[in-house]
Amino acid sequence: MSSPVINIIRTKPRGDMVNPTTEYAALLHTVRDAGLLRRRTGFYVAIFAVLTVALAAAFVGIVLLGHSWFTLIIAGALGLIFTQYAFLAHEAAHRQVFESGKANDLAGRMIGNLLVGISYSWWMTKHSRHHANPNIIGKDPDIERDYVSFIESDAAKAKGFYAWFTKRQGYFFFPILMGEGLNLHIRGLSTVFGKGKVEKRWLEAPMLVARISIYVAGMFLLLPPGMAFAFIGVQLAVFGVYMGASFAPNHKGMPILPHDSKVDFLRRQVLTSRNIRSGWFMNFYMGGLNHQVEHHLFPNMPRPHLKRAQVIAKEYCRAHNIDYTETTIWQSYGIVIRYLNKVGLAAGGDPFDCPAATSFGR
Numbered sequence: 001m002s003s004p005v006i007n008i009i010r011t012k013p014r015g016d017m018v019n020p021t022t023e024y025a026a027l028l029h030t031v032r033d034a035g036l037l038r039r040r041t042g043f044y045v046a047i048f049a050v051l052t053v054a055l056a057a058a059f060v061g062i063v064l065l066g067h068s069w070f071t072l073i074i075a076g077a078l079g080l081i082f083t084q085y086a087f088l089a090h091e092a093a094h095r096q097v098f099e100s101g102k103a104n105d106l107a108g109r110m111i112g113n114l115l116v117g118i119s120y121s122w123w124m125t126k127h128s129r130h131h132a133n134p135n136i137i138g139k140d141p142d143i144e145r146d147y148v149s150f151i152e153s154d155a156a157k158a159k160g161f162y163a164w165f166t167k168r169q170g171y172f173f174f175p176i177l178m179g180e181g182l183n184l185h186i187r188g189l190s191t192v193f194g195k196g197k198v199e200k201r202w203l204e205a206p207m208l209v210a211r212i213s214i215y216v217a218g219m220f221l222l223l224p225p226g227m228a229f230a231f232i233g234v235q236l237a238v239f240g241v242y243m244g245a246s247f248a249p250n251h252k253g254m255p256i257l258p259h260d261s262k263v264d265f266l267r268r269q270v271l272t273s274r275n276i277r278s279g280w281f282m283n284f285y286m287g288g289l290n291h292q293v294e295h296h297l298f299p300n301m302p303r304p305h306l307k308r309a310q311v312i313a314k315e316y317c318r319a320h321n322i323d324y325t326e327t328t329i330w331q332s333y334g335i336v337i338r339y340l341n342k343v344g345l346a347a348g349g350d351p352f353d354c355p356a357a358t359s360f361g362r
Contacts, residue, residue, distance in 0.1 A: 021264070021265075023264075023266055023320065024264070024265055024266040024297075027266070027297070027312070027313065027316050028297075028298070030312055030316075031298060031301075031309055031312055031313075034308065034309075034312065036298070036301060036305040036308055036309050036312075037298065037300065037301055037305075038302075038305075039096070039097065039098060039099055039302055040302040040303075040304050040305070041097060041098060043302065043303070043304050044088060044091065044096075044097045044302075047084075047088060048088060048111075051081055051084050051085055051088075054077075054081050055078075055081050055115075058074050058077055058078050058081065059218075061074050062074055062222055062223075063222065067223060067224055067227065069227065069230075071223065071227065071231055072230060072231060072234050074231075075230075075231045075232070075233075075234035075235040075238070076234055076235070076238045078235045078238075078239075079181070079234070079235045079236070079237070079238025079239035079240075079241075079242060080238060080239075080242060082115070082116050082117075082235075082239050083239055083242040083243055083246070083287075084287065085111050085115045085116050086111075086112070086116045086118065086243065086287075087246075087287025087288070087289075088107075088111050088287075089107075089108045089111040089112035089115075089116060089118070089120065089123070090108075090123075090127070090287070091287070091288070091302075091303060092104045092105070092107040092108030092111065093105075093108045093112075093120070093123065093124050093127065094299045094300050095300045096300055096301065096302045096303065097302075105120075108120050108124075109200070109203065109204065109207070110207075113188075113204050113207035113208050113211060114207050114210070114211050115211070116211075117184075117185050117188065117208060117211045117212055117215070118184050118185065118187075118188045119187070119188035119189075119191045119192050119198075119204055119208060120204060121191065121192070121198045121199045121200065121201075121204055122187055122188055122191035122192075122198075124199075126141050126142075129141050130142045131296065131299055134251060134268065134269060134272040134273065134296060135251055135254060135255065135256050135257055135272040136256075136257045136258075136259065136261060136268075137151060137256060137257065137258055137259045138259040139259065142251065143251075143256070145157070147176060148166070148169045148172075148173060148176075148340060148344075149166055149169065149343055149344065149346075149347075150252065150256075150340075150343060151256060151343060152343055152345075152346035153346070155169075155343050155344050155345070155346040155347045156346045156347065156348070158347040158348060159348060162347075163347040163348035164347075166344040166347035166348075167341070167344045167345060167347045167348075168341065168344065169340045169341065169343075169344045170336070170337035170338060170339070170340035170341035170342075170344065171337065171341065173244075173248070173336065173337060173340055174241065174244070174245070174333075174337075177240045177241045177243075177244035177245070178236075178237035178240050178241055179236075179237075179240060180239075180240030180241070180243060180244050181235075181236035181237065181238075181239035181240035181243070182236050182240070183240070184240070184243070185212065185236075188208055189208060189212075192204045192205040192208055193205065216232065219231055219232055245333070246285075246286050246287065246289055247289065248333075248336050249274060249276055249327075249329065249332035249333065249335075249336060250273060250274055250289055250292040251272055251273060251274065251292070252335075252336045252339055252340070253274075253332075253335040253336055253338070253339035254271070254272045254273065254274055254325065255271055255272055256272075257272065266297070266322070267322055269293070269296035269297050270293055270296075270297070270313075270317055270322050270323070270324060271322070271323055273292040273293045273295075273296050273325070274292060274293075274325045274326070274327060274332060274335075275290060275291055275292055275293050275294075275310070275324075275325065275326040275327075276289075276290035276292075276326070276327065276328065276329050276332055277290075277326055277327065277328050277329075278290040278291075278307075282329065283303070283306075283307070287303070288303035288306050290329075291306035291307065291309070291310055293310070293313060293324065293325075294306045294309040294310050294313050297309075297313060314326075
């Protein structure tokens with residue numbers, strides 16, 4: 001089977017005789033005329049209110065249950081609630097909630113830092129790079145080597161036990177997401193207290209410290225030490241798995257573009273993104289990320305409009321012979337696991353002997 005890098009390079013859509021800028025402009029014009037870029041602030045206020053009531057109910061439940069291990073059920077529920085809040089912060093970062101950029105930033109910073117415990121500035125910097133360069137080697141931070149490798153040249157660097165792990169990284173991917181919640185908190189703290197440039201560091205640093213300190217101290221005041229540790233562990237594990245399970249299906253296993261690729265915006269966003277077939281439940285479960293193609297084409301489009309935009313975008317791609325990928329959630333998880341295992345086969349090899357690059361050179 002050919003490498004995803006080669007697939008994207010050899011793609012030559014029927015619309016290549018048309019100015020690609022004009023192609024996207026026509027699609028954007030259609031979507032805008034349909035009113036799909038208008039803000040739906042009331043929708044987001046309602047979601048925020050429901051989540052806040054659920055959050056308050058969770059803490060009331062902890063108090064009422066007392067020193068009972070049943071509180072771990074509430075810990076799991078908090079993991080889900082914090083992820084839903086993270087979706088709202090993500091949408092505010094994309095200017096989907098309010099017309100005002102300042103209002104979106106304020107909402108995103110308050111939700112991200114004070115409620116979720118993740119640095120808004122760190123997320124904005126990382127996610128903006130991803131949107132501009134999805135699945136582009138050396139430009140998209142979401143495919144950079146972390147605890148797993150997303151391209152063969154990175155997997156080839158793994159040695160010893162790490163090589164053994166990398167060869168099976170697809171099977172381990174979802175279990176190790178249980179540590180992603182803690183990782184996100186650490187990334188946030190290391191960013192705001194690091195040496196790099198951080199917008200509004202003076203505001204984010206005390207927000208993160210207050211959120212994490214109050215939450216941890218509160219758990220140890222309400223619960224015995226062992227139970228408090230268990231509670232925080234379960235909450236972080238559920239949060240990490242839910243976050244990973246929501247974001248991983250969107251691009252992992254889709255075509256990878258080389259660093260110097262010259263693919264136009266429309267095709268760059270569509271060919272590297274995967275939609276999840278959905279109804280109302282999937283829209284809620286994934287916070288609108290199930291419409292990843294439309295989200296990447298129109299990043300400031302409110303969540304309630306993505307479904308209607310999909311009809312337009314899907315037909316437009318069909319008319320222009322642009323591959324439009326859509327699967328079920330379970331199929332996407334299977335694709336992610338198989339893709340990571342395939343990449344992992346390069347572990348322990350020569351880091352400068354990338355199978356994709358070798359094939360491209362022939």
